[in-house]
Amino acid sequence: MTTRWAVWRHLVTLHWRAHRRVVLLIALLAPLEAASFALVSVAQRHLADSATNGVLAGVLAAALLGGLGNLVISGVLRTKANLQADVVERVDALVSAEVLRTVTAVPTIEHLERTDYLDRLSLLLRGTRSLAFAPWQLVTFATVAVQVGLSCWLLFGVHPALVLLVLFAVPPVWAVHRAQRPVRAAAAATAELRRHDARLHGMATSHHSARELRLAGAVDVVAASADRAWDAALDTAYRARSRGLGWKLGGWAIHTLGYLAALGLVAWLVVGGHATLGDLILFITLAGQLRAQLAQAADQFDGFAESLHCGEQYLWLRRYSAEHEATGTVELPSSPSGGIRLRDVGFTYPGTEEPVLSGVTVDIPQGSTVAVVGDNGAGKTTLVKLLTGMYRPTTGAISVGGVDLDETAPARWRDRVTAAFQDGAEFALPAGRAIGVGRVEHLDDREAVERAVDRAGAGELVLALPRGLDTQLGAVYDGLELSGGQWQQLALARAMMRPDAALTFLDEPTAALDPRIEHQLYERMARHVGVAGGAGTTILITHRFSTTRMADHILVLAGGRVVEQGRHRDLMARDGVYATLYRAQLGAYGVTHE
Structure with a gap:
């Protein structure tokens, strides 16, 4: 009372x-x-x-x-x-x-x-x-x-x-x-x-x-x-x-x-x-x-x-x-040189009994690029939710630079993470703010927004807008309605508002783009977010194997477990699950060799 x-x-x-x-x-x-x-x-x-x-x-x-x-x-x-x-x-x-x-x-x-x-x-x-x-x-x-x-x-x-x-x-x-x-x-x-x-x-x-x-x-x-x-x-x-x-x-x-x-x-x-x-x-x-x-x-x-x-x-x-307030107080190291480590990580959604992930043990070195592949339902997106702190593992632990994520404030970790998703939000705002919201302290910083546009390769899109970055988006608010691919390009630019992020997630963010354009875009982004050996770590979640070859490490998920991992060349030589999936996709595009 x-x-x-x-x-x-x-x-x-x-x-x-x-x-x-x-x-x-x-x-x-x-x-x-x-x-x-x-x-x-x-x-x-x-x-x-x-x-x-x-x-x-x-x-x-x-x-x-x-x-x-x-x-x-x-x-x-x-x-x-x-x-x-x-x-x-x-x-x-x-x-x-x-x-x-x-x-x-x-x-x-x-x-x-x-x-x-x-x-x-x-x-x-x-x-x-x-x-x-x-x-x-x-x-x-x-x-x-x-x-x-x-x-x-x-x-x-x-x-x-x-x-x-x-x-x-x-x-x-x-x-x-x-x-x-x-x-x-x-x-x-x-x-x-x-x-x-x-x-x-x-x-x-x-x-x-x-x-x-x-x-x-x-x-x-x-x-x-x-x-x-x-x-x-x-x-x-x-x-x-x-x-x-x-x-x-x-x-x-x-x-x-x-x-x-x-x-x-x-x-x-x-x-x-x-x-x-x-x-x-x-x-x-x-x-x-x-x-x-x-x-x-x-x-x-x-x-x-x-x-x-x-x-x-x-x-x-x-x-x-x-009751669910974060209690972690341990500070993350300014440079997580120890990388990201997952130890026997498992996750089961509330109200269900079948685990979506189980026994996932992976080391992700700092500055590396990791591609995560697998069939639908393999647990790829759930893995992203765990790594961003949107979910806590049911079993096991995730650490960054030697610090368990449960021991630090989620907001501190998310300040150092950026992401672009396949079903990203469609902000009915002026285009500049729809991008700038990726880093709210620079929401109206025109120069920072323009740099993010350049990193995401969205310059042609912005130039084509009637009023450039000042164009109101969203037809329901008397603005301009974009195509699915255009919204995804803006989502990528929004993610690029944090070029110094310790971890960048790209979760099928280019699914609405042509595969050739997608590959060019990833190569362009690699030069900005350190995909080719810089300080930032990038995780690509993709169904398209045209982008996996640039990765330093590939994780193959099946049934909620990591069934294979390694470089593209090594996995192809092993002739296992990855090689089978890779060749099947090449065949769908009419290609008979690598």
Whole structure:
């Protein structure tokens, strides 16, 4: 509970940071709103009594007082609602930013591929607004409490037993809380269905997948699948709300019985001469206000329960991030002369039993070029994830310059690593920034970007752009859409923003390019990143054997294991797996000899 309330205190702090003057103004308006409702009720009673007794001055005074109260209520409610909406929007943005920072603070990316994590994250992201609104729900509770207290005081003046009417307010509020249980359970149960629906609809509207869907005539198939997921989620939510409706109806039925009993008591008092017509009007007014206040309290309680549930997801995310926080403090040597060593490294994806990698033992000397080849599913990309620290080995260890990667901060290692991937990000930014983001401290350094373009051999591409490096990319943002090969060239340039990287990964980054151009590009890059014996180490992940001959060392993966390793010439002489794959690819290009 202490930690839970720490979240609410943190939310209050965020409100204060977002707009402290607005927060103070709303806090001042809340008691004024509560007092105004009581003022209107008292004015109505005096109006009725003065009219009955023929006191004109009393009628005018009561009418003026009631009109003033209504004016204050109307102005306060409208002003408070507008101010709350503004500050909640600001806090919602702050909470969303905190969630993003917490998610990205986890040094690995394993959690982003786990269904249970993504379901809970989805619930949290859908509830950030309710989380941002939570403090105002507490303010509303306090306001309603003051209103109820004033109403009880006025009702007590008519007859002490009328105060018991407040007790009949408990069942509706409790019923709302009870009704929320199946609704929250349904939200958790349908999180994956909702994610599935969003992903499928996104496929139909994204230019990446829309082309293939239209060519295959499969848009309706994908849409139908999305609709089934959405309908299943709605059916589950509907059944949950239906079960909750019974509790709500029961709670309000009990409240109605209490109201009718109280109304009968006041009517009996008026008939017996123990209360005035004004007292009857006061009771009816206060009872109506109490009913509205109770409905508001029930709604706020409902919303607060949702905020509480969202707060639990937020606490879970923070705990998860803290539990998986990197604890390594050992500094990496400025020059990892010992190279990179993998000792009996194995990895199994969470939720599976079959290892993707097992028993991988390799020495990668500093300044060398290593080509990693193998069939699809051999474990090549997983090996890259381990070497970049995106995953931690399930077994074994990876060391750089004699320092175990688990003993150093992942951010320190990644500062010295650069990479270009086959499915690299397509940043919808001006071309210069889409390249410069590869080294954020030089994001807007035009000279550094131009040098990276030159290293990646992307000069012709940049010259062909309408505004060069200032060309906005991404058609969805009214920019220029590039081909797959052009995006890959920019990804390579982005990787070249770190020419002094200790380790450069090229994970199928030229798959969309012609093999001849690919080979020329690798040769060009070799002159810049030290592929031919410089200080930087380069690892090539490729299906194309035209580039493996330039490597100092070749690793052949099969079934998650290193089955062969050595130079091209030695592996060909061994006439094993590598030689078979190499000759098969040459034959596919119509070449019958090396």
